[in-house]
Amino acid sequence: xxxxxxxxxxxxxxxxxxxxxxxxxxxxxxxxxxxxxxxxxxxxxxxxxxxxxxxxxxxxxxxxxxxxxxxxxxxxxxxxxxxxxxxxxxxxxxxxxxxxxxxxxxxxxxxxxxxxxxxxxxxxxxxxxxxxxxxxxxxxxxxxxxxxxxxxxxxxxxxxxxxxxxxxxxxxxxxxxxxxxxxxxxxxxxxxxxxxxxxxxxxxxxxxxxxxxxxxxxxxxxxxxxxxxxxxxxxxxxxxxxxxxxxxxxxxxxxxxxxxxxxxxxxxxxxxxxxxxxxxxxxxxxxxxxxxxxxxxxxxxxxxxxxxxxxxxxxxxxxxxxxxxxxxxxxxxxxxxxxxxxxxxxxxxxxxxxxxxxxxxxxxxxxxxxxxxxxxxxxxxxxxxxxxxxxxxxxxxxxxxxxxxxxxxxxxxxxxxxxxxxxxxxxxxxxxxxxxxxxxxxxxxxxxxxxxxxxxxxxxxxxxxxxxxxxxxxxxxxxxxxxxxxxxxxxxxxxxxxxxxxxxxxxxxxxxxxxxxxxxxxxxxxxxxxxxxxxxxxxxxxxxxxxxxxxxxxxxxxxxxxxxxxxxxxxxxxxxxxxxxxxxxxxxxxxxxxxxxxxxxxxxxxxxxxxxxxxxxxxxxxxxxxxxxxxxxxxxxxxxxxxxxxxxxxxxxxxxxxxxxxxxxxxxxxxxxxxxxxxxxxxxxxxxxxxxxxxxxxxxxxxxxxxxxxxxxxxxxxxxxxxx
Numbered sequence: 054x055x056x057x058x059x060x061x062x063x064x065x066x067x068x069x070x071x072x073x074x075x076x077x078x079x080x081x082x083x084x085x086x087x088x089x090x091x092x093x094x095x096x097x098x099x100x101x102x103x104x105x106x107x108x109x110x111x112x113x114x115x116x117x118x119x120x121x122x123x124x125x126x127x128x129x130x131x132x133x134x135x136x137x138x139x140x141x142x143x144x145x146x147x148x149x150x151x152x153x154x155x156x157x158x159x160x161x162x163x164x165x166x167x168x169x170x171x172x173x174x175x176x177x178x179x180x181x182x183x184x185x186x187x188x189x190x191x192x193x194x195x196x197x198x199x200x201x202x203x204x205x206x207x208x209x210x211x212x213x214x215x216x217x218x219x220x221x222x223x224x225x226x227x228x229x230x231x232x233x234x235x236x237x238x239x240x241x242x243x244x245x246x247x248x249x250x251x252x253x254x255x256x257x258x259x260x261x262x263x264x265x266x267x268x269x270x271x272x273x274x275x276x277x278x279x280x281x282x283x284x285x286x287x288x289x290x291x292x293x294x295x296x297x298x299x300x301x302x303x304x305x306x307x308x309x310x311x312x313x314x315x316x317x318x319x320x321x322x323x324x325x326x327x328x329x330x331x332x333x334x335x336x337x338x339x340x341x342x343x344x345x346x347x348x349x350x351x352x353x354x355x356x357x358x359x360x361x362x363x364x365x366x367x368x369x370x371x372x373x374x375x376x377x378x379x380x381x382x383x384x385x386x387x388x389x390x391x392x393x394x395x396x397x398x399x400x401x402x403x404x405x406x407x408x409x410x411x412x413x414x415x416x417x418x419x420x421x422x423x424x425x426x427x428x429x430x431x432x433x434x435x436x437x438x439x440x441x442x443x444x445x446x447x448x449x450x451x452x453x454x455x456x457x458x459x460x461x462x463x464x465x466x467x468x469x470x471x472x473x474x475x476x477x478x479x480x481x482x483x484x485x486x487x488x489x490x491x492x493x494x495x496x497x498x499x500x501x502x503x504x505x506x507x508x509x510x511x512x513x514x515x516x517x518x519x520x521x522x523x524x525x526x527x528x529x530x531x532x533x534x535x536x537x538x539x540x541x542x543x544x545x546x547x548x549x550x551x552x553x554x555x556x557x558x559x560x561x562x563x564x565x566x567x568x569x570x571x572x573x574x575x576x577x578x579x580x581x582x583x584x585x586x587x588x589x590x591x592x593x594x595x596x597x598x599x600x601x602x603x604x605x606x607x608x609x610x611x612x613x614x615x616x617x618x619x620x621x622x623x624x625x626x627x628x629x630x631x632x633x634x635x636x637x638x639x640x641x642x643x644x645x646x647x648x649x650x651x652x653x654x655x656x657x658x659x660x661x662x663x664x665x666x667x668x669x670x671x672x673x674x675x676x677x678x679x680x681x682x683x684x685x686x687x688x689x690x691x692x693x694x695x696x697x698x699x700x701x702x703x704x705x706x707x708x709x710x711x712x713x714x715x716x717x718x719x720x721x722x723x724x725x726x727x728x729x730x731x732x733x734x735x736x737x738x739x740x741x742x743x744x745x746x747x748x749x750x751x752x753x754x755x756x757x758x759x760x761x762x763x764x765x766x767x768x769x770x771x772x773x774x775x776x777x
Contacts, residue, residue: 091762098117114135179192303316335380397597433447442464465477466486519533528599533584534622537578605641662699672719712743717748
């Protein structure tokens with residue numbers, strides 16, 4: 054691009070961006086444009102929860118949207134609104150309004166409507182929510198607030214989870230009535246027999262004895278002067294903490310209108326609870342093996358009789374994590390997810406007859422979620438991540454034979470089904486989220502919401518075309534090419550290559566998170582290419598494991614093969630190739646830049662670039678064991694990790710690169726981007742670094758909206774510097 058042309062264009066861009074600081078004008082500027090514009094990001098809504106009355110006569114769903122705050126530059130906030138559709142057959146839905154902040158609407162199996170909302174102390178509690186227009190009535194006053202709710206089949210009882218810190222649990226009369234101490238070592242140096250939990254309150258005195266000094270230091274922690282941790286896993290997604298937390302469960306008899314009764318005890322977390330009939334409960338609990346909670350890798354499935362309080366361990370092997378996925382209405386059938394922590398497996402879904410606990414695994418080589426039994430208990434439904442889509446499937450409980458009920462070219466999210474009808478949410482290339490009604494086979498679907506279709510009706514939306522090839526391992530790799538808006542046959546266009554994170558993730562029609570970015574770059578005249586290279590999810594266990602000890606070379610060959618095949622279509626200008634990716638996608642972007650010089654410019658976001666440093670910088674450090682079979686200090690691992698790190702090859706990177714990282718991102722750690730940026734800047738490469746204050750790893754999906762827009766626009770502007 055000539056300097057004069059660039060300066061003129063840049064002036065126009067800056068003017069547009071400054072005008073955009075006043076959101077109403079910014080939104081209005083693109084409102085009548087038939088192509089997707091940057092500000093359309095704030096118009097996208099997503100259905101994030103769906104609940105249906107047992108007879109299917111009423112449904113409630115939550116819509117997450119974005120609201121402008123005109124008092125601030127680029128000021129926005131997320132807002133979730135619950136809607137109730139009392140007809141359940143049309144688009145007529147009423148938003149729930151009021152002072153109570155609802156986090157969820159629920160239906161018990163006897164048809165009553167309930168809600169989880171905030172009480173006056175900002176704690177989540179259970180409310181009854183009459184359908185006759187009467188105000189909600191608060192049912193619980195749990196000191197630590199309410200997490201998850203599970204109703205008994207007859208609706209007479211309810212299970213309630215609550216979260217406790219180690220200190221609170223040690224003092225809890227509900228879940229530690231005997232005043233016991235943890236059976237595992239605290240891992241606090243010199244803290245013999247959990248003495249720190251037993252200490253009596255002392256007068257704060259920085260010049261006093263050890264007790265007084267400890268009291269003073271504890272006050273420092275409460276005031277945020279210091280953070281102290283003895284945990285192995287001390288990094289959260291956006292902060293650090295030394296706090297250990299436990300999930301415990303109450304049971305509440307709704308008919309007797311008594312106070313909730315503690316159901317679980319001890320210094321282990323109960324991650325799940327489900328009724329088995331009206332008088333038994335299945336619990337998933339961390340295995341009691343004498344280890345600190347940070348080091349427990351397995352969970353057991355325990356059956357608790359509510360009348361006798363007798364506990365029976367049903368499934369346990371100290372290897373797998375057992376979690377109840379669903380229980381049939383009569384309690385005859387139980388679906389259980391069995392997986393191994395930090396392993397390269399897709400997991401398994403087992404179906405058990407609860408009378409004898411004999412069962413079988415569904416022969417589906419995919420990750421299976423959202424499990425539901427049919428009302429007649431002859432089949433089980435589930436969602437499968439499959440080749441870029443998310444399909445609804447039904448398996449026969451006698452034969453195990455599975456039938457796919459929806460197309461792989463779409464993504465089914467939340468759903469409900471009985472013998473006559475189904476409701477479900479769906480994502481497609483044409484629309485990121487809507488609610489549908491269909492028959493029990495998920496056929497004859499009719500849309501019954503209008504959260505995006507209204508504003509999209511006047512928009513020029515592109516549909517990506519799917520292609521595939523077999524790679525050097527014989528694996529079938531899918532890729533999609535989205536042609537630019539107003540495409541003209543015979544004309545060649547710039548190509549933007551998008552790479553997904555994970556690496557156990559996938560792109561495709563089921564992925565709503567990238568919908569706006571694809572359509573935005575299409576509108577700006579780019580063809581967009583995205584693929585699922587080896588190591589992606591949705592293609593089975595062999596495909597998932599195909600990047601074991603090979604994060605760079607093998608997957609990059611898959612991505613570049615998709616690029617070569619796109620070039621062969623005649624759509625793409627080989628001299629105008631751009632590439633971008635986030636997280637693992639940023640890793641693979643920079644790996645490619647170090648081994649291939651065809652791209653004019655690149656953008657990498659929130660990436661991992663040095664695997665040797667990754668152990669300390671990231672809260673997902675166990676991935677090193679999963680993918681490379683070891684940690685940095687183990688024999689031979691240093692050489693393996695450095696050989697697989699893009700930073701090792703920084704001298705070979707000559708492509709202009711824009712680097713992003715959130716300053717509170719502990720998934721990978723901003724030090725990763727600091728390292729790469731310093732290398733490239735010292736080497737006098739064309740590189741620019743953008744840090745987003747307060748942002749964590751989820752910035753492009755659910756982070757600060759102003760920062761999401763900033764990242765999108767900066768990426769586009771950076772590429773335009775090198776486009777000709």
